[in-house]
Amino acid sequence: MSQIKDINLAPSGADKIAWVASYMPILNSVKEEFERTKPFSGMKISMSIHLEAKTAYLAKILRAGGAEVWVTGCNPLSTQDDVAAALAAEGFPVHAVYGVSMEEYVEHLKKTLSCCPDLIIDDGGDLISLLHGECREYGKNLIGGCEETTTGIHRLLSREKAGLLDYTMIDVNDADCKHLFDNRYGTGQSTMDGIMNATNLIIAGKTVVVAGYGWCGKGFAMRAKGMGAVVIVTEVDPIKAIEATMDGFTVMPMDEAAKLGDLFVTLTGCADVLVKRHFETMKDGVLLSNSGHFDVEINKDHLAELATEIWERKPNIRGYRMADGRVLNLLADGRLVNLAAGNGHPAEIMDMSFGIQAKSLAYLAKNGKTMDKKVYAVPTEIDREVALIKLNSAGVAIDVLTPEQEEYLARVE
Numbered sequence: 161m162s163q164i165k166d167i168n169l170a171p172s173g174a175d176k177i178a179w180v181a182s183y184m185p186i187l188n189s190v191k192e193e194f195e196r197t198k199p200f201s202g203m204k205i206s207m208s209i210h211l212e213a214k215t216a217y218l219a220k221i222l223r224a225g226g227a228e229v230w231v232t233g234c235n236p237l238s239t240q241d242d243v244a245a246a247l248a249a250e251g252f253p254v255h256a257v258y259g260v261s262m263e264e265y266v267e268h269l270k271k272t273l274s275c276c277p278d279l280i281i282d283d284g285g286d287l288i289s290l291l292h293g294e295c296r297e298y299g300k301n302l303i304g305g306c307e308e309t310t311t312g313i314h315r316l317l318s319r320e321k322a323g324l325l326d327y328t329m330i331d332v333n334d335a336d337c338k339h340l341f342d343n344r345y346g347t348g349q350s351t352m353d354g355i356m357n358a359t360n361l362i363i364a365g366k367t368v369v370v371a372g373y374g375w376c377g378k379g380f381a382m383r384a385k386g387m388g389a390v391v392i393v394t395e396v397d398p399i400k401a402i403e404a405t406m407d408g409f410t411v412m413p414m415d416e417a418a419k420l421g422d423l424f425v426t427l428t429g430c431a432d433v434l435v436k437r438h439f440e441t442m443k444d445g446v447l448l449s450n451s452g453h454f455d456v457e458i459n460k461d462h463l464a465e466l467a468t469e470i471w472e473r474k475p476n477i478r479g480y481r482m483a484d485g486r487v488l489n490l491l492a493d494g495r496l497v498n499l500a501a502g503n504g505h506p507a508e509i510m511d512m513s514f515g516i517q518a519k520s521l522a523y524l525a526k527n528g529k530t531m532d533k534k535v536y537a538v539p540t541e542i543d544r545e546v547a548l549i550k551l552n553s554a555g556v557a558i559d560v561l562t563p564e565q566e567e568y569l570a571r572v573e
Contacts, residue, residue: 162248163255163268165241173246176213177220180507184214185553186515186546187221194225199522201226204301206277208269208287209308210238210499211256214510216247218281221518223252227279232256232272234283235453236265237492238499266290273298279521279528280305282329284453285315292319292326303528304328306520307535308513310343310374311429311453316535328531330520332513335538337546339375342513346505347498348379351425351451352387354502358476358491359447364388369421371414372428373400376451380425381409392417394433414438423447425497426457436462444486448494455494463490476501515546 181188194200205222209215211233219229231247233239233256241258248254253275255268269286273295280287282305291299304327307313313333319325332338352363368389370381377393381404385391393404394414401411418424418438422445426433429452439462450457464470469481473489476497480488492500504510519542524531551558561569 161253162244163257163271164244164248165257167245167248169242169245170249171246173213173216173240173242173244174249176240176243177216177246180213180510181217183507184217184511184514186511186549187217187518189549189553190515190518191221191224194221194518194522197522198226199525200279203278203525204228204230204275205279205281205521206230206232206272206275206287207281208232208234208272209281209283210234210496210504211244211254212238212240212499212504213243214504214507214514216243218514218517219247219252220250221514222521225518225522228275229253230255230272230275230277232268233265234286235496235499236260236262237495238504270295270298276301278303279524281308281517281521282306282312283308285312288312288316288319288327288329292324299327302327304330304524304531306330306332306517306524308517309333309453310376313535314429320535325533325535328524328528328533329535330524331535331537332516332520335516335520336543337512337550338516338538342505342509343375344379344382346379346509346513347376347427347451348383349509350498350502350505351376351380351427351449352383354451354497354500355423355425355447355449355491358449358474358497358501361447363423366390366422367392367420369394369414369417369424370409371424371426371433371457372430372452373397373404374427374429376427378407380427380451381407384423385409389423392420415441418442421446424449424458426450426452428452428457431456432459433457435459436466439463439466439480439482439488442486442488445489447489447491449491449497450494451496451498453496458490458494460490460494463488512546512550515549516542519546 205227230253239256239258255271368384395401467480473479
């Protein structure tokens with residue numbers, strides 16, 4: 161039933177899953193609850209998330225809640241084959257292989273939806289796109305789902321605005337316990353990890369250009385500055401540009417920054433952030449990397465058009481020699497560098513995001529059939545519960561309002 165690279169890789173993947181489980185107290189707490197309550201009894205859940213150890217542990221938590229869980233990745237270069245094998249060895253239907261073509265990737269998505277799920281977890285919106293198109297028949301039992309990332313939320317909100325959203329979805333990405341920590345601290349650290357893994361070069365003293373100052377951009381800019389880089393931020397949002405300026409970064413248009421940067425990182429969720437005119441003015445030896453969901457932020461077609469030679473310099477680094485002899489280095493084929501060239505977010509960070517996912521999915525299982533076909537925010541009580549579990553697991557206590565204080569805050573004067 162599964163489509164994986166090699167079932168013999170399963171022991172290595174199982175070790176990875178066991179390791180991250182030791183550092184995910186929120187999911188461990190949710191697992192205990194789900195084993196008692198079985199919120200997904202008799203249900204099928206289709207998941208499309210970057211398939212590595214933390215994702216695999218989430219799948220096991222959902223199974224503990226009574227679900228039959230079908231799993232695939234959400235990017236052709238982010239699946240870890242040993243982790244996919246470990247899940248398959250435990251009886252999960254898994255359709256995911258590292259490095260597949262886009263056609264094969266889409267087929268894996270379709271296979272994951274072919275169970276006609278009751279619930280979905282999407283990361284980037286590919287499942288939802290298929291359910292509104294050629295896989296519409298697979299949505300006949302769908303109560304709703306959760307979306308993990310900024311790009312996917314953009315796609316969902318566009319559908320909702322156009323009146324073309326046929327399913328109830330919860331915006332996990334914008335929950336406080338997701339974007340404040342996952343997008344900022346998780347993306348910040350894991351993107352730097354991926355770049356360092358691929359290049360083995362120093363950050364201190366380099367000029368780093370960060371495209372986009374959303375939560376992901378803030379997190380990476382913070383890490384680069386802390387490691388001794390000179391950081392330039394490019395933005396289209398004037399408010400975020402002011403924030404970057406007040407955070408101590410230089411802000412300028414990409415047309416100017418392109419001439420100055422040694423390392424470029426795109427984190428915008430938009431297309432064509434780096435294009436031909438930028439490549440034409442860049443320094444020799446620059447490093448080009450992306451941490452947005454899709455590989456459209458760095459225009460690879462333009463790079464190829466300008467190049468007189470293209471070759472693999474080392475794993476996850478492709479060189480593009482320009483007509484004047486300059487070499488521009490593209491990391492991880494312009495895909496998510498933190499996953500394609502690294503191990504993704506730290507376990508402690510994904511514990512919070514996946515805690516939100518699991519609890520939101522249980523909320524949908526209970527309430528989704530009476531909800532409208534639109535995008536909902538994560539209920540505040542779920543956000544707060546996950547935060548409290550995280551604090552308790554770290555041995556941190558906080559104050560509690562007295563009844564008198566609650567009365568004061570609720571007073572109408």
